[in-house]
Amino acid sequence: MADRLRTALRTGIPGAAGGVLATLAGLAAAHLTAALTDPATSPVVSIGSTVIDLTPTPVKEWAVSNFGTADKPILIGSVFAGTLVLAGIAGILARRRFPLGAALLVVLTALAGAAALARPTATITDVIPAVVAAIVGVLTLALIFRTRTASAEAKTGPRLSRRGILGMAAVAVAVGVIGGAGEWITRARSRIGDIKLPLAAKRAKALPVGLEDQYAEITPLSTSNSKFYRVDTRLTVPIVDVDSWSLTIDGDVDKELTFSFDDLMKMSLEEHDITMTCVSNDVGGKYIGAARWLGVPITTLLDQAGVGSKADQILSTDVDGFTISTPLELATDGRNMMVVIGMNGEPLPREHGLPCRLITPGIYGFVGATKWLTKLTLTTYAEQTAYWTERDWATDAPIKVSSRIDTPKPLARLKPGKTAIGGVAWAQTRGIKTVEVRIDGGAWQPAELGPEVNLDYWRQWYLPWDAPNGTHMLSVRATTQDGEVQTAARATPFPSGASGIQEVTIFVE
Ligand SMILES: Nc1nc2c(c(=O)[nH]1)N[C@H]1C(S)=C(S)[C@@H](COP(=O)(O)O)O[C@H]1N2
Ligand SMILES: [Mo]
DSSP states (O other): OHHHHHHHHHHHHHHHHHHHHHHHHHHHHHHHHHHHSOGGGSHHHHHHHHHHHHSOHHHHHHHHHHHGGGHHHHHHHHHHHHHHHHHHHHHHHHHHOHHHHHHHHHHHHHHHHHHHHTSTTOOGGGGHHHHHHHHHHHHHHHHHHTOSOOSHHHHHOSOSSHHHHHHHHHHHHHHHHHHHHHHHHHHHTOOGGGOOOOOOSBOOOOOOOOGGGTOTTSOOSSOOGGGSOOOOSOSSOOOOOTTTOEEEEEESBSSOEEEEHHHHHHSOOEEEEEEEEOTTOOTTOSOEEEEEEEEEEHHHHHHHHOBOSSOOEEEEEETTSOEEEEETHHHHSSSOOEEEEEETTEEOOGGGTTTOEEEOTTBOGGGTOOSSEEEEEEEOTTTOOOHHHHTTOOSSOBOOOEEEEEESOTTOEEOSEEEEEEEEEEOTTTOEEEEEEEETTOOOEEOEEOOOOOTTSOEEEEEEEEEOSEEEEEEEEEEETTSOBOOOOOBOSTTTOOBSOOEEEEEEO
């Protein structure tokens, strides 16, 4: 028994290792190929993205709320782990009957090819990295298992001999170099550093000093680019070549227009301070951020194109074919909906849409904040549906009035005595009139408000508090300038945004 186990291990481990190495060699070669053509067609990325798109909405919701931005590394890791298990099996098979192992490798890469072709903007050339993966993978497998010779060694190789181990190590180094080169080229191709943004024709007022100067625990009035939340369906951030990028306006328009990045930079730009929120933000959650956006008012572009009489929707498409739909009336009702090229004085970071994105104040990001924007199509809801609409999310989703306690943190332990309860509140397009705090279910007490930036911006708040000993429950609610009180009725993020009142338990001792 023990003997048989030992033999199984002695033949199984080198076999599995050979299969994994051959697969990694294929993936590395494919990654390099994709880096030179389109990084999104790299097999790991295309399979991962397909998995994201096929994931049912509730599971996605759960992943975003439990893993946050780590949902993607976790997904990429699982796809990778699964692939390597199959690769190991292919190696063990190849060792006994080479064609069988090779066939399993080809099936694996064919899945990647199918995933690359399933993307909305796919062209037939997108299959090339998968084909490269298949060829390099099978060749490496043949190299490792030396099928050409009918000698006895061929039936048993590779062995854990010095030569066998050296050979495998050489393949592993080649995998590292080739895969690394692919990743390096992918990153070097985004030349964010070369963009010099012009000044806005209409500049925003300097931001007032925020409450964070006084109470360091309160969220800063302005969110830096590196701290800004990120939510999207992408596994890897698209790399857009700014020079060849363009924005097209088509559909129900008098004349179809196309703008280059330079065209946009030469237009009359405006700067607006706007707070963005994700529909997946739970009450008290962190998927919210406030920035200064630089861009062209959407009306400037729509006026040039001349909108027809039928359209009721702006369907925006990103460089990878992902779509978001926005009610057309929101573009013309006076709010600062804009086509954005700058964020806090810099070009858009790649994670936030380089080179261009939409920002629509007052509605959640999934219906008005398309990143990596490349097309605006004037159409109707009857005619065309966007990504989230197909997944049953709301088509028009105004941001609900809400508020968050930043300090003290949930389950914090404080010393008794003078402290402050503080945080942020928001009701984009309507503004915050009051914020009230309730301690241990008592009366709602008005908090002090921080400076008002504009109606589309969040408002900081604080309430000085002499904390007595004991366990306490703190709650907060906001009221809009047009009189709506934040409801205590709970709603989940799906389908149109969470509601309810945050409750934070703390200990004073
Ligand atoms: N192309 C593209 N744009 C997108 C998304 C996406 O998945 N793909 N997600 C949207 C969602 S749900 C939100 S909340 C915002 C988030 O923008 P941020 O990542 O810059 O904060 O982008 C929106 N724009
Ligand atoms: Mo979102």
